Amino acid sequence: xxxMTQTPLSSPVSLGQPASISCRSSQSLVHRDGDTYxxxxxxxxxxxxxxxxxxxxxxxxxxxxxxxxxxAGTEFTLNISRVEAEDVGIYYCTQATQFPWTFGQxxxxxxx
Amino acid sequence: xxxxxxxxxDLVQPGRSLRLSCTTSGFNFGDYAVSWGRQAPGKGLxxxxxxxxxxxxxxxxxxxxxxxxxxxxxxxxxxIAYLQMNSLKIEDTAVYYCTRYGGRPxxxxxxxxxTVSS
Numbered sequence: 001x002x003x004m005t006q007t008p009l010s011s012p013v014s015l016g017q018p019a020s021i022s023c024r025s026s027q028s029l030v031h032r033d034g035d036t037y038x039x040x041x042x043x044x045x046x047x048x049x050x051x052x053x054x055x056x057x058x059x060x061x062x063x064x065x066x067x068x069x070x071x072a073g074t075e076f077t078l079n080i081s082r083v084e085a086e087d088v089g090i091y092y093c094t095q096a097t098q099f100p101w102t103f104g105q106x107x108x109x110x111x112x
Numbered sequence: 113x114x115x116x117x118x119x120x121x122d123l124v125q126p127g128r129s130l131r132l133s134c135t136t137s138g139f140n141f142g143d144y145a146v147s148w149g150r151q152a153p154g155k156g157l158x159x160x161x162x163x164x165x166x167x168x169x170x171x172x173x174x175x176x177x178x179x180x181x182x183x184x185x186x187x188x189x190x191x192i193a194y195l196q197m198n199s200l201k202i203e204d205t206a207v208y209y210c211t212r213y214g215g216r217p218x219x220x221x222x223x224x225x226x227t228v229s230s
Contacts, residue, residue: 039217041157048209048223049157054216092157096217099173101147101159 002027002095006104012112019080021107023093028073030097037096040069040078043106044089052091053078085111114138114219118210121224128200132224134193134210141191142166145213148184148195150206151223158206162213163193178204200228 003026013019029036040053051060053069056076066081080087088111093104120132134146145168148160161174163184172184183196193210207223 035215037215041217043157048220050220051216051218054218058216060216060218090156094157094159094217096213099162100175101162103157103159106156 004104116221118224142188146193
């Protein structure tokens with residue numbers, strides 16, 4: 001199985017400051033079709049997960065442009081350019097390149 | 113508007129069965145795969161299984177932890193996917209989420225709580 005490792009697990013950030021979350025996979029996430037199925041999810045307190053970024057760097061509909069994703073192969077990053085209060089929650093990276101799909105442990109973003 | 117709604121969660125005893133439903137609307141259900149995931153209380157996300165669209169054979173994939181006990185099916189005429197859970201264990205206690213999948217897990221339901229306890 002592909003192991004997804006996120007760092008840090010907790011990220012206290014001041015409002016308006018940037019935040020960055022790393023995600024490393026134990027194997028390359030490049031699919032045989034050439035795409036990389038690395039996605040980022042946001043889970044606000046008491047809410048279901050929500051898709052933020054798909055295939056490394058594509059923002060899903062309605063996602064603010066302060067969220068961006070980057071990376072390749074086994075190393076990926078989610079950046080929030082200026083953290084707002086509504087960004088508080090847990091962020092997960094997840095791979096859908098190979099079964100079983102797997103998730104990172106989650107990174108808790110909170111306001112300092 | 114795309115909508116995904118899970119239902120069927122309940123309190124059940126270990127060893128019993130339960131069937132969850134994922135009712136959808138606002139899109140052509142038959143064109144999409146469906147994924148099921150879960151989240152135990154206070155824990156992270158865990159993938160449970162997946163069913164392809166009929167275009168891709170309607171075949172299924174399962175996590176090792178549920179394989180042989182859980183079965184995913186779909187009724188395209190009703191735009192519903194199902195998760196049949198048999199031989200439930202205490203460790204299956206979780207909120208179960210259904211997700212539309214068309215190359216990305218884009219629409220998630222609110223989840224339905226399954227509690228396995230004696």
